Amino acid sequence: MPLSEFGQARSVYLKLLLNGAEVAGVIEAEVGTSDHQIAGWFRATLALGADATVTAASLSLMTEAMAEIRVGLAAAGLPPLAALWQSLISGTIDTITIDMTAGTAQLTGRDFSALFIDTLTAESFANRTASEIAQTLALRHGLDPVVTATQTPTGRYYQDGHDLFSLYQSNATVTEWDLLNALAEAEGFDLFVQNKSLFFAPPLEQVLPALWQWMPGGLSGTTMSTLRLERSLALARDIIVTVQSWNSREARMVTQTVRASALGTVHRTAAATGGNAATYVLIRPNLSAEQAMTLATNTLADLSRHERVIVATMPGELDLAPRSLVTLEGTATDFDQTYMVDEIVRRISARSGFMQTVRCVNTPLRAAA
Numbered sequence: 001m002p003l004s005e006f007g008q009a010r011s012v013y014l015k016l017l018l019n020g021a022e023v024a025g026v027i028e029a030e031v032g033t034s035d036h037q038i039a040g041w042f043r044a045t046l047a048l049g050a051d052a053t054v055t056a057a058s059l060s061l062m063t064e065a066m067a068e069i070r071v072g073l074a075a076a077g078l079p080p081l082a083a084l085w086q087s088l089i090s091g092t093i094d095t096i097t098i099d100m101t102a103g104t105a106q107l108t109g110r111d112f113s114a115l116f117i118d119t120l121t122a123e124s125f126a127n128r129t130a131s132e133i134a135q136t137l138a139l140r141h142g143l144d145p146v147v148t149a150t151q152t153p154t155g156r157y158y159q160d161g162h163d164l165f166s167l168y169q170s171n172a173t174v175t176e177w178d179l180l181n182a183l184a185e186a187e188g189f190d191l192f193v194q195n196k197s198l199f200f201a202p203p204l205e206q207v208l209p210a211l212w213q214w215m216p217g218g219l220s221g222t223t224m225s226t227l228r229l230e231r232s233l234a235l236a237r238d239i240i241v242t243v244q245s246w247n248s249r250e251a252r253m254v255t256q257t258v259r260a261s262a263l264g265t266v267h268r269t270a271a272a273t274g275g276n277a278a279t280y281v282l283i284r285p286n287l288s289a290e291q292a293m294t295l296a297t298n299t300l301a302d303l304s305r306h307e308r309v310i311v312a313t314m315p316g317e318l319d320l321a322p323r324s325l326v327t328l329e330g331t332a333t334d335f336d337q338t339y340m341v342d343e344i345v346r347r348i349s350a351r352s353g354f355m356q357t358v359r360c361v362n363t364p365l366r367a368a369a
């Protein structure tokens with residue numbers, strides 16, 4: 001359906017597909033995606049009766065369904081056929097809410113990571129690598145595996161046999177998503193689902209950040225309508241991360257410590273050592289010294305990303321995604337630097353057009369060259 005776009009010389013179109021078939025009557029939609037290794041989510045509102053296949057009666061009988069939300073952008077006045085279409089999200093519907101008074105139905109759900117989140121497993125995956133496990137689970141749920149090959153059998157992460165039982169010594173079952181998260185943590189990989197693909201791979205190196213410019217007088221030199229700047233003073237101090245692991249095979253304690261002040265970055269220098277350091281201790285079973293150092297370094301990078309946070313609202317677009325880079329300029333503050341997109345919430349409606357709220361965090365700390 002076409003949507004008006006106040007103040008924007010473009011036409012915005014919205015589609016909702018249920019089980020692969022486009023349905024009429026979609027009024028608005030909201031989609032959230034993030035870099036937190038959690039499920040993306042969506043919410044769509046339909047006018048009952050606009051589509052003969054989507055009625056209160058048919059929805060009341062539905063037991064499971066998949067949805068996809070697409071948005072199309074075109075120059076002002078051009079029809080949907082001229083629009084650039086992109087899928088914002090696809091996934092399973094969790095809840096259907098029928099408003100008999102308003103004559104509408106609201107569909108809410110999550111992306112296909114929900115398939116892993118909702119599935120318990122006690123499978124051992126003996127002598128399998130992390131990438132083999134990720135590929136197996138993706139194919140099991142009908143997803144395309146976008147997986148970078150790894151070499152280490154998973155049992156050797158813990159050096160206590162060659163299966164994953166040692167990973168969860170106090171639990172009989174865990175979810176498949178917990179398992180994938182643990183494997184991604186051990187490898188230093190990103191883990192996320194995009195449409196019908198499971199991504200299990202090293203973080204991509206972004207090279208061309210988008211430019212956001214803020215001008216004096218509260219005006220944006222680009223497209224931002226609002227901009228909020230936040231800083232955590234606890235994380236602005238030095239950060240110390242220690243990983244401790246009892247290696248049962250070698251009968252010894254492994255301890256590795258990293259600190260932010262030892263890394264050279266644009267946001268932090270050795271001067272950050274003033275005041276009390278923020279200290280974090282992680283305990284994991286049966287890690288080697290190398291694995292403990294990898295975990296400590298990755299945890300420090302993740303913590304450091306939340307020292308500075310910027311949140312901007314702007315007209316919706318189709319280029320930014322979690323893990324994209326943006327460079328902020330023009331605030332005349334120390335917030336003028338490069339950030340990583342952490343979360344995007346996109347809203348498409350007949351009243352407000354296509355808008356998005358983008359939350360960005362520090363780029364991760366890197367070791368000095």
